[in-house]
Amino acid sequence: MDYFKRIQCAIEFIELNLREDLKITEIASQACFSAFHFQRVFQAISGFTVQQYIRRRRLSEAAGRLKQSNQKVLDIAIEYQYNSQEAFTRAFEKSFGITPGKYRNGDIEFPGQSKINFLDYQKNTKGDLDVNKPIILQLETIKIIGYEYKTNLNNEQHYKEIPGFYEHFGANEYFMCIPNKAAPGMSYGIACQFEDSGAFSFVVGEAVEKESKELAEGFIYMEIPAGKYAEFDASGLNGRVQNIRNFIYGTWLPNSNFERREGPDFEITDVMNSSYPDHLSMKVYIPIE
Numbered sequence: 001m002d003y004f005k006r007i008q009c010a011i012e013f014i015e016l017n018l019r020e021d022l023k024i025t026e027i028a029s030q031a032c033f034s035a036f037h038f039q040r041v042f043q044a045i046s047g048f049t050v051q052q053y054i055r056r057r058r059l060s061e062a063a064g065r066l067k068q069s070n071q072k073v074l075d076i077a078i079e080y081q082y083n084s085q086e087a088f089t090r091a092f093e094k095s096f097g098i099t100p101g102k103y104r105n106g107d108i109e110f111p112g113q114s115k116i117n118f119l120d121y122q123k124n125t126k127g128d129l130d131v132n133k134p135i136i137l138q139l140e141t142i143k144i145i146g147y148e149y150k151t152n153l154n155n156e157q158h159y160k161e162i163p164g165f166y167e168h169f170g171a172n173e174y175f176m177c178i179p180n181k182a183a184p185g186m187s188y189g190i191a192c193q194f195e196d197s198g199a200f201s202f203v204v205g206e207a208v209e210k211e212s213k214e215l216a217e218g219f220i221y222m223e224i225p226a227g228k229y230a231e232f233d234a235s236g237l238n239g240r241v242q243n244i245r246n247f248i249y250g251t252w253l254p255n256s257n258f259e260r261r262e263g264p265d266f267e268i269t270d271v272m273n274s275s276y277p278d279h280l281s282m283k284v285y286i287p288i289e
Contacts, residue, residue: 003254004122006031007042015115018058019079024050025196036194037260039153044250045121049154053113059095060112062088066104073100122254134230134252136288142224144188145178145212146205153198159242162189162202169204177216182207185272190224192264225263227287234267234282241267244284258288 010030014022027050028038042050058080065076077088092100096110149165151158166189169175175187186206193201203222211221230252234244253260270281 002122003041004045004118006033007038007045008118010038010042011116011118014054014057018054018061019081021081022054034194034262035196036153036198036200039198041249041254043153043156044246044248045118045254046116051154053116055091056095056113057115059092060114062092062100063096063103063110063112066100073104076100132233134232134286137229137231137285139224139226139229139285141226142188143182143208143211144190144203144205144222144224145208145215145219146188146190146203146222147174147218148220149202149204151200151202153200158191158200158202163238165189165202165204174204174216174219175206177219178206178208179212180209182209185270187269187271188266189269190222190264190266192222222264224266225287227261227263228289229285230258230288232284232286234284235280237278238276238280241280241282241284248284248286253286261287261289263287 010027013027013030024035024039028035031038033041039050042053046053062076062080065071065079066073073088074085077085080088082088082091089099092098092103096103098106098108102108147169149161149168151161151165166187183206188203188205188207190203190205191200192203203220205219208221215221230248232244232248234241265284265286267282267284273281
C-alpha cells in the first residue's frame with residue numbers, strides 16, 4: 001500500500017473518532033508510520049498539521065450540529081473534545097469569526113473543513129521544484145560531535161529556529177570545541193531523537209575520527225548509522241533547504257519506491273564554498289530502504 005493510501009487509512013480513523021480523544025500514536029499506526037514521521041509527511045503533503053486538521057474538522061462538524069439540532073452549546077462543545085463552553089467559543093470564533101450562538105441564530109453559512117482525500121493529493125502532486133533526482137548511496141557509520149538544540153515540527157517551528165542554531169553555533173565558535181576532526185570545514189546538521197509530540201533534537205557539529213570522553217557543556221557524541229541514503233543537492237540561497245525537505249517528504253518519498261527507515265536525517269554544508277546567506281553549498285541525506 002502506498003503512502004497516500006496509508007495516510008487515507010489514518011484519515012478514515014480520524015473521521016470515525018472525531019468525538020473521541022485522539023492520540024497521534026494511534027492515528028499514525030493506521031498508516032504504519034511512527035508518530036513523528038506521520039506528522040512530517042502529513043504536513044509536507046497537505047500544508048497543515050494533523051492537529052490543525054482535527055481541530056478544523058471538529059469545529060466544522062460542531063457548526064453543522066449547531067444549525068441542525070437544538071442541542072445545548074455546552075453539550076456540543078464537550079462532544080467535540082472541548083473542556084468547556086468558553087474554550088469551544090474561543091476556538092469557534094477564532095476559526096470562523098463569529099460566536100457559536102450568533103452562528104446558530106443567524107443566516108450566515110461558511111465553508112468548513114471537509115474530509116480530505118489524500119488520493120486526490122496523489123493525482124495533483126507535481127515535482128515542479130527544481131530538484132535533480134537524488135543519488136542513492138551506501139554510507140559507512142559517521143562519528144559526530146556537536147552541540148544539541150531542541151525544536152519542534154509544530155507550526156513549522158523547526159524551519160524558523162534551525163537557521164538560528166547555525167548562527168549561534170558559529171557566533172560562539174563552538175567548532176573550536178570539537179577535537180579529532182575528520183573533515184574540517186564540513187558542517188553537519190542532524191535531526192534526531194524524534195518524539196511523538198513532534199519535538200526533536202537538531203545537532204550542529206562535525207565528523208570526527210573517534211569518540212571523545214570529555215566534551216564541553218551542551219555537546220554530545222553521536223553516530224549516524226551506516227546504511228542506504230538518498231542524497232539531495234540543496235545548494236543555493238539560504239532557505240532553499242526548507243523547500244527541498246518539503247519536496248522530499250511531500251512529493252519525492254510518497255511517489256518513490258523507497259521507504260524512510262528509522263534513524264536521523266542530516267545535511268552537510270561545505271562551509272569554505274558557501275557565502276551566507278547568498279549561497280550555501282549543501283546536501284541533504286535521508287535514510288531509506
